[in-house]
Every structure is written in C-alpha cells, then in structure tokens.
Amino acid sequence: MNYEERDSFGIYATNPTIAAVDDTVPERNRGPGPYLMGADTLxxxxxxxxxxxxxxxxxxxxxxxxxxxxxxxxxxxxxxxxxxxxxxxxxxxxxxxxxxxxxxxxxxxxxxxxxxxxxxxxxxxxxxxxxxxxxxxxxxxxxxxxxxxxx
Known part of the structure; x- marks a missing residue:
C-alpha cells in the first residue's frame, strides 16, 4: 500500500479550485506532498x-x-x-x-x-x-x- 492509498483525509487529492484557476499546476502536485507528508500515510x-x-x-x-x-x-x-x-x-x-x-x-x-x-x-x-x-x-x-x- 502506498501513501495515496492510505490517505483517508484527502491530503494528496488534487485541489479542483487550484486546477480550475491554474492549469499549469502539474497533476503530480497534489496537496502538500511531497514536501509535507502525513506520517500515518507513510x-x-x-x-x-x-x-x-x-x-x-x-x-x-x-x-x-x-x-x-x-x-x-x-x-x-x-x-x-x-x-x-x-x-x-x-x-x-x-x-x-x-x-x-x-x-x-x-x-x-x-x-x-x-x-x-x-x-x-x-x-x-x-x-x-x-x-x-x-x-x-x-x-x-x-x-x-x-x-x-x-x-
């Protein structure tokens, strides 16, 4: 199981508001990761x-x-x-x-x-x-x- 699969709080989900405003944000930039990660998800x-x-x-x-x-x-x-x-x-x-x-x-x-x-x-x-x-x-x-x- 990886950190996205353990993410019960939606920490790494793509923020639709940011995606709608700025389509240059890469898909991989989800939530605070990879610079801030929830310990339990690791x-x-x-x-x-x-x-x-x-x-x-x-x-x-x-x-x-x-x-x-x-x-x-x-x-x-x-x-x-x-x-x-x-x-x-x-x-x-x-x-x-x-x-x-x-x-x-x-x-x-x-x-x-x-x-x-x-x-x-x-x-x-x-x-x-x-x-x-x-x-x-x-x-x-x-x-x-x-x-x-x-x-």
Missing amino acids: LGNDVVNTSNENLGDIKEIMLDMRTGHVSYAVLSFGGFLGMGEKLFAVPWDALKLDTVNKNFVLDASKDRLENAPGFDKNDWPDMADTTWEKGVHEFYGTQPYVGQRGN
Whole structure:
C-alpha cells in the first residue's frame, strides 16, 4: 500500500479550485506532498533499492521529541508473514521518496542490508544511545541531526 492509498483525509487529492484557476499546476502536485507528508500515510510504504529490488516496508517512523525532527524509519526486511523478519532503523536522510512509483528508495543492496545493524521486534535498541546512533549513521553514510537538543 502506498501513501495515496492510505490517505483517508484527502491530503494528496488534487485541489479542483487550484486546477480550475491554474492549469499549469502539474497533476503530480497534489496537496502538500511531497514536501509535507502525513506520517500515518507513510507507514506500510514499500522500500526498494536503486536496482528496484524490494527491501521491505516502513513499520514505524521515529521522531526525536527533543528536536522535533524525524530520526529514523523502521524498516522490516526478510521473513515470511511476519515470522523471522528483522527490523532496521534507517536514518531518515538515507531514504528518498520516489513520487512516481510511490515508494522509498534506499541505496543499499539486499546483501548489505542483511549485514546492517538490526533488531528483533521484541528487543528494540536504545535509539537515544549516542554510540548506537553513531554506528547506524556510519553504516548508512549519513550524519545525525546536530541541532540543539532540548529537554
């Protein structure tokens, strides 16, 4: 299921008023997306790699409540019908939204992802641990958000 199919509020629907006034607005410019997206509409979206191989889907989006930024998408990979699947915290900056195919793209092969730092759904890591955070960002070649962290 993709974000348009999960859009129960009509966030991504074409605004007929704008379309009637300005016929130069491309069909793909629907609602606030892709610059502002509803978090709930992104859950369950497929994630593929640059070779268009399926890597899994987004199970959760982790927000840093101290900064107000999205830190990670939790990606489910492997297994069958939820059995044996492994979860991965993928830095948000490592994912690119593909608005044509309505999925996310992660620049990682299946083999590389199998060796990524992952966890079991019943044993989540302490994502606030800076050592853990550093390791995840190093794996994906991204940088942690360095803005001010409040209380």
